Amino acid sequence: MELHKEFFKQDTVKVAKALLGKIIQYKGTAGMIVETEAYKGSPDMASHAAKRTPRSAIMFDTFGKFYIYFVYGNYFCLNITTEEYKPGAVLIRALQPLEGIKIMKKRRGTKDVHNLTSGPGKLCQALGITKKLNGTEVNDKIKIYEPDNKLMKKLNDINKKNSLSLKPLSPSKLSPKFKIVAAERIGIKKAKHLKWRFYIKGNEFVSKK
């Protein structure tokens, strides 16, 4: 069942947590969301949501829309805007591949399943998501939905075949220890000086730095 637009009206951190385990699908490729990151404005002043610019305005004005931006000259990052009256978005950081794995391998130029969607830039590349989808409504072109039993079975089959367990593939610096995480930045000035708050299975962990 597709997630209703109203789902994204909630608090950003709530949405980030709730998106874990959901399926994201675009043009014959799909994966289960295993790592998300909540972006709000204050007190995270290094977030795009901290300042309204032509690029980030979508985070201020909408919920339930895809915010896709180009970064480091090579990659795209996929976010979904949240909250009605406050700026916010959830970055999709990692997926577990589910459908269209052949296509993903081709696009990513690797045969390693663990390396297909284990990062925000990687997953956009694997799914063929580019800036042209920026601003589209959730479920217009890119679908997000709750997995049914059939899909879960398929996921388990893929896991068996590739010796994977139900865990995220992200080697992300964000979550070196923990698997299947939602995260929130709690520092204030520059991205590299930020602290992180992780949510794993209902528990909270705060990074040391």
Added chain:
DNA sequence: TCTCAGATCGTCT
């Protein structure tokens, strides 16, 4: 005009 980034990859230890 300048700076540098919500990332990735290859190379090194």
Added chain:
DNA sequence: GACGATCTGAGAT
């Protein structure tokens, strides 16, 4: 695992 090189474009000055 740590680190440097790298790409383009948005935002700052």
